[in-house]
Amino acid sequence: MTTRREQTSNESRELILNAAAELFAEKGYRQTTFHDVARRSGISRGSIPWHFGGKEGLLLAVLERSVARVRDGLAAVPETGDPGFEPFDQGVGALFALPTTKLFVTLLVEALEPGSPVRDRYVEIHEALRDHCRRWLERLPLPPGLPAEALAVALVGAGIGVHQQWLLAPERVDHAEALAALRALVAALLPPRATDRGAG
Numbered sequence: 001m002t003t004r005r006e007q008t009s010n011e012s013r014e015l016i017l018n019a020a021a022e023l024f025a026e027k028g029y030r031q032t033t034f035h036d037v038a039r040r041s042g043i044s045r046g047s048i049p050w051h052f053g054g055k056e057g058l059l060l061a062v063l064e065r066s067v068a069r070v071r072d073g074l075a076a077v078p079e080t081g082d083p084g085f086e087p088f089d090q091g092v093g094a095l096f097a098l099p100t101t102k103l104f105v106t107l108l109v110e111a112l113e114p115g116s117p118v119r120d121r122y123v124e125i126h127e128a129l130r131d132h133c134r135r136w137l138e139r140l141p142l143p144p145g146l147p148a149e150a151l152a153v154a155l156v157g158a159g160i161g162v163h164q165q166w167l168l169a170p171e172r173v174d175h176a177e178a179l180a181a182l183r184a185l186v187a188a189l190l191p192p193r194a195t196d197r198g199a200g
Contacts, residue, residue, distance in 0.1 A: 020058050022040065133155050
C-alpha cells in the first residue's frame with residue numbers, strides 16, 4: 001500500500017518530468033536549468049537532484065518515460081486480422097500527434113553527439129517504430145523484391161523528417177497532407193483489393 005509520503009513524492013516526480021519534457025522541447029537540453037524546471041513545475045529546485053541525481057539523470061528519466069509511452073501506444077494496435085491502415089496511422093501517423101515528438105526532434109542533435117547519454121534511448125524509439133511498421137507491412141501483399149524491413153525504415157524516416165520540417169516552418173508544411181501522401185504511396189504499392197480495404 002502506497003503511503004501519503006510516497007504518493008506526494010511520485011506526484012512531485014511527475015510534475016518535474018512534465019516540466020522538464022516541455023522545457024527540453026522548447027529550449028533544448030543544454031539551455032534548460034534546474035531553476036527553469038523548478039519554476040515551471042512548482043517544485044523546489046533542491047527536490048530535482050534528490051529525485052534524479054543530476055541534469056543527465058533527469059534527461060534520461062524524461063526519455064525513458066517517453067519511450068515507454070511510445071511502446072504502450074504501439075502495443076495497443078491489434079496485430080491480428082485485417083490490418084488495413086490502422087497500424088500505419090497509429091505508428092508513423094502517431095509521430096504527428098504524440099506530445100513527446102517535439103522533444104525527440106529537439107534532442108536529436110544531443111543524441112548524435114559522441115558518447116551521448118541519450119543515444120541508446122533514441123535507438124530504442126526508432127527501433128520500436130520500425131518494428132511496428134515492419135510487422136504491419138509483413139501482413140500486406142507487398143510487391144516481390146520490396147522488403148518490409150526496408151520500407152519500414154523509409155516510412156519512419158519520412159515521418160520523422162516531415163515532423164522536423166513542420167516544427168521548423170509550420171506555416172509552410174502541412175503535416176496532415178504529408179501523412180496522406182505517405183498513405184497514398186503505400187497504397188499504390190498494393191493490389192487494388194488491399195488498397196480498397198485500407199481506404200475504409
